[in-house]
Amino acid sequence: MNELFKPRIKLQNLAGLCRRLAITLSSGIDVRRVFEREAADAKLPAVRAKLTEISEAISHGESVTDAIRPAGDYFPALFHDMVEVGEHTGGLPEVFRHLAEHYEEQVRLRRTFISNISGPILQLIAALGVIGGLILLMGVLPTTNGKSPDIMGLGLTGMSGFIQFLLYIAIFIGVGFFVYQATRRGKLWTVPLQKNVLRIPQFGKAIATISLAQMAWTMELTMESGMDVLKAIPLWFRSTRNAYYIEHSDRVVEQVRAGHEIHEALAETGAFPTDFLSQVEVGEQSGRLPEAMKTLSRDYHEQAQLAIKLLTTIAGRCVWGLVAAMIVFMIFRIFSSYTGALNNALNDVR
Secondary structure (H helix, E strand, C coil): CHHHHCCCCCHHHHHHHHHHHHHHHHCCCCHHHHHHHHHHHCCCHHHHHHHHHHHHHHHCCCCHHHHHHHHHHHCCHHHHHHHHHHHHHCCHHHHHHHHHHHHHHHHHHHHHHHHHHHHHHHHHHHHHHHHHHHHHHHCCCCCECCECCCCCCCCCCHHHHHHHHHHHHHHHHHHHHHHHHHHHCCCHHHHHHHHHHHCCCCHHHHHHHHHHHHHHHHHHHHHHHCCCHHHHHHHHHHCCCCHHHHCCHHHHHHHHHCCCCHHHHHHHHCCCCHHHHHHHHHHHHHCCHHHHHHHHHHHHHHHHHHHHHHHHHHHHHHHHHHHHHHHHHHHHHHHHHHHHHHHHHHHHHC
């Protein structure tokens, strides 16, 4: 449970760190001085603490790979693995440059999604605020037979009802955040959930496209760096951050170790679209797999941008639909309440 909420470096901070490391290491500055400077200049306490630990370990003679290993999940698995590849191949500055581009693109995609969904979310907050205001209002209206009027029909009135309403919202948000964290960290119990999400028309395809775009980029990076393919395969699958794909990793490793082509092992999982497999096959048959992965990565990057737009459109429509349903419900309940009160008044007159 606790591992779901362990602190992690923010994507924006990680992108900036990788960019600065790429620049300073490319200029020939000693790696010890580079990390000393990063630790000294870090503004956030958590980042400063981690970088200080890394800097001290490097100054004591440890490699960068060994120095960052104790940080664990604070840095993504891709960061750990690619730093190790960079050190072994002597291309650490280039690896940090690629990582910077990768994380910067993730930041851009995330900002695009948040920007597009912010309008509907504000409308939802406003609608919930109106409901909360009505709950408070019903607590100060004249009582009937010792009971406050319940216009909304939710059984919530006054301050106590308002607090209970806020508690329900907090529980809903908490459960959603818990599931999000478990999904993001690839917990196996989320596999059925993620499989079902991928079956949703349009929405599922967009999620799959974003996951495969991450995988294509990781395949390109590991192949360009010369990383051993058997070691790279688990990294490809983990980069999707989707448990549905991650569960196929071990089987693909076994197939490739047994002598199968990569595209054959991927095809056997039944989890990859034809265009993805075709590009991998072309690369293998031509002996130009890194170049083929670069093309595949570029194509899926473009598709991922379109997928983000589609997701925001779908999410926005869902939120607007929820807000509309809440407004209709409130109007219906208020109308029904006053109609009932009018009927009771007429019956009393009679």
